Amino acid sequence: MSLDYGLLRTLHRMLRQLTDIGERMEKGPRKVRIVAANEANFCKALDEAKASLLEMRKASNAKQLQLNEREAKVEDMKNKLNACDSNKEFQLLKDRIAADLQANSVLQDEILEQLEKIDVLTEGVDEAKKNHEKSQAESKRVGDEVALDLKALAAEKERVSSELAEKEKEISGDLLIQYRRLVTAKGEDALGVTDTETCGNCNQTLTPQTINDLLMKQPVFCKGCGCWMYLSESHPSA
Numbered sequence: 001m002s003l004d005y006g007l008l009r010t011l012h013r014m015l016r017q018l019t020d021i022g023e024r025m026e027k028g029p030r031k032v033r034i035v036a037a038n039e040a041n042f043c044k045a046l047d048e049a050k051a052s053l054l055e056m057r058k059a060s061n062a063k064q065l066q067l068n069e070r071e072a073k074v075e076d077m078k079n080k081l082n083a084c085d086s087n088k089e090f091q092l093l094k095d096r097i098a099a100d101l102q103a104n105s106v107l108q109d110e111i112l113e114q115l116e117k118i119d120v121l122t123e124g125v126d127e128a129k130k131n132h133e134k135s136q137a138e139s140k141r142v143g144d145e146v147a148l149d150l151k152a153l154a155a156e157k158e159r160v161s162s163e164l165a166e167k168e169k170e171i172s173g174d175l176l177i178q179y180r181r182l183v184t185a186k187g188e189d190a191l192g193v194t195d196t197e198t199c200g201n202c203n204q205t206l207t208p209q210t211i212n213d214l215l216m217k218q219p220v221f222c223k224g225c226g227c228w229m230y231l232s233e234s235h236p237s238a
């Protein structure tokens with residue numbers, strides 16, 4: 001019985017195609033995971049920017065309230081000036097009003113500083129919002145693209161698998177069992193091309209007997225990696 005190396009070559013090509021399809025099918029979900037992680041980071045950044053802004057607004061409101069109270073107090077003291085019984089009392093009250101006005105002016109400066117910070121933080125929130133929206137759009141785009149790719153790849157896998165199953169029918173009885181065992185264990189490396197010097201999979205040097213068997217188109221399995229070998233297309237005996 002002599003082997004058809006063309007058949008083994010075709011089977012090997014199909015097995016490699018299936019490996020390639022499998023690898024491409026894994027790439028898509030990996031891309032989806034990356035953009036999802038990106039989106040989560042931008043979402044977190046937005047939450048943090050919002051929290052900082054809220055905190056600054058609260059602090060600013062509290063200070064404004066404090067200032068309002070102190071200003072009311074100053075007005076109150078001003079009203080009491082006329083009711084002073086003595087010059088000393090009048091002077092004391094005037095001094096207190098002056099001191100409070102000074103303190104209030106410091107407070108006003110602090111509030112202004114806070115308002116400037118609020119402006120900067122507001123810009124930060126807007127920027128974070130834009131980044132987050134962009135990352136959401138990117139997630140959607142990649143998700144749709146990957147879903148489409150996966151659909152096409154699944155169809156391709158289906159097609160190659162059925163072509164492979166059809167071709168495998170051409171392998172005769174005992175060899176088919178051995179072939180199946182090899183494919184289950186090694187995938188595309190179940191088959192290996194050789195130029196009659198070394199195994200194309202593991203580089204093991206072939207013995208003269210192996211070479212002879214190959215040239216006689218007998219089923220030959222590599223003594224190194226165990227693959228089923230076939231002659232390369234360019235070999236004269238192939």
Ligand SMILES: [Zn+2]
Pocket residue numbers: 192199200201202203204222223224225226227
């Ligand atoms: Zn080998």
